[in-house]
Amino acid sequence: MRKIKYKKGRKLQPNTLEYTGIHKRTDSEMQLFVYDNESLSEYGKFEISDLEKSIDLNKTNWLNIHGLNDIELLQSISKYFEIDTILLADILNTTRRTKIVEQQDVLFFNIKSLLPVEDSDTISTEQISFWIKDNVLISFQEKRSDFFTHIRERIRTHSGVIRNKKSDYLLYVLLDAVIENFYITIENEENKIEELISLTKKSADPIILERIEKHRDNFNFLKRSIIPLRDSLYDIKSMKEDTVFNVIENVNFSFFSRLHQKSLELLEQIESDMISLESASNFYFSAQSHKMNEIMKTLTIVSATFIPLTFIAGIYGMNFKYMPELEYVNGYYTVIGIMIVITLGMLYYFKKRRWF
Template sequence: MRKIKYKKGRKVQPSFFDYTGVHKQIKTELQLFVYDTHDLTECEELNVHEIGANVDLNKVNWLNVHGLNNIEVIKSVGDYLKVDNFMLGDILNTAKRTKLDEYHDVLFFNIKSLLPVENSDNINVEQISFLLKNGILVSFQEKRSDFFTHIRERIRTHSGIVREKKADYLLYLLLDAVMENFYITIENEEDRVEELINISKTSTSPEILVQIEKHRDNFNFLKRSIIPLRDSLYSIKSMKDDNVFNSIELENYSFFDRLHQKCLELLEQIEYDSASLDSASNFYFSTQNHKLNEVMKTLTVVSVFFMPLTFIVGVYGMNFDNMPELHWKYGYFIILGFMLLLLLGMIYYFKKKKWY
């Protein structure tokens, strides 16, 4: 989980851009889809200076940018769309929270894509940003991934209604694809939590508590990622009647409403899973307390067994002159036999009372 870190002395200026992500060795590449119901043009490894010549404003244009390390390419894409610098800064600053904004007919949307790291309890985070303007949708990914592979295939094969819709519907599909990663991540966390609950029933190792707290942090991070997304989608949903977002057609607001409902479902599931973690934590401490109680019970029983024996030994250890038993020939063996009978009687009584 990455935290927001303040860099002392850094000058935050409108013209200053800095990619803050971890994928600094990824080459920046452009991929362009231009399509409508009848035609499709696909351009791989597009040069940034060729965007204007290949874009057709009478069709839907999807420009996918892989890699954010080349600042000049990002600035050139922003200049082509006439995007304000603060939006480009938010694209490059991966520590920013999810947000939705529309300024000068440009709709900006960024979202965190979360996926579990294989054979690890960590979560991989990637920021994906979108710019929508005049039938042109630009998606910015920190690296190549297969999030949108099925959408590309639907466009190529003319499956569904994607080729019949505008760029705002394509934005919905891309957001929906990213949100599917939340389900994958939550499902993986649930499997790990279930394993922890089962292990906690048979083991009292402190490592279990460490793992429980790790997954609790993961669920909190998931919640922190989904809540601003929920709020952004609610803004679209609530402003439908006012038609505030010019880039979204009125008939397509219902699709974003579905995404908002998915966010609510995800948050409810996270709340349920967090409660399960609390149950696992409580069970762990209950098991620890039970084990401690059993130990204390055993020690108490042993102590009670030896209390009368210790008393007898103390009495005959006072060494007074006027103690007739000290002169008995078999006094030593009589006292030992009495102590043994007393011990066996106490053991029988405790066992009958089921105190151990």
């Protein structure tokens, strides 16, 4: 899992433009949707020079960028749309926390998208940033992914109300798609917890405890990622009373309130899952303790059984000359018989008392 080091990330100057993510070999590509209720124009791979004739401020414009390695391309986009250099630096610096920046006519939002890695206990992380102004929304992704595939299909097929809304509603559905990834990740972690709880009942392998601690780290990582998202969504809710900020229409603030509620639900679910994980850990140690107690009980019974036998053997192992029993013809068999009787009697007593 690639951890986000919020406080120990690489220190860059605010205006330094350098991509700090791991997808260094991903080529930068652009995709543009220009739509309203009546029409849709979709542009695949195109050059920055095509923006002038493609953007229509009377419609909703969604420019999606995959890959953040082409700094010159991002600078050109930043210059065309007048994106602040500090915001562009935040887009490229993937060690930053989720944050929101609001101005009178600009809203900037970045978020961490988390998904489980298949056949692994790790979580993959991708930073996605959104910049919105004048009915133009630009999304910046580190790599090509299918987070927004269903949204593109909704736009193409005119499904729902998305074509009737503006860029602020588009921002809502994009954020909602990213938040759905948190649900997928948490559900995957919950399935792994159920598997671990089942394993703790069957085995005392130390690898189980290592996996429990790994998933505990995963939940802490999820929690650290969702808390700033919750705070940012709350900030958007608070903007409704701001008479200066006008990027989001009043009628659409309720949608962002839903996202804030989802973030609270995610945190509550994580807390519940961490309690379950703690229960799995406690059960593991209890099983280990119970197993050790069973071993000690068995050893104690064996030791207690041999105490009187050792005592008898010790007596007849003394080298005194005048020991009457030594002269008996059947003395050996008699002592062995007494030892067997004592042993069986003690085992019967232990069994009757349910000590084993």
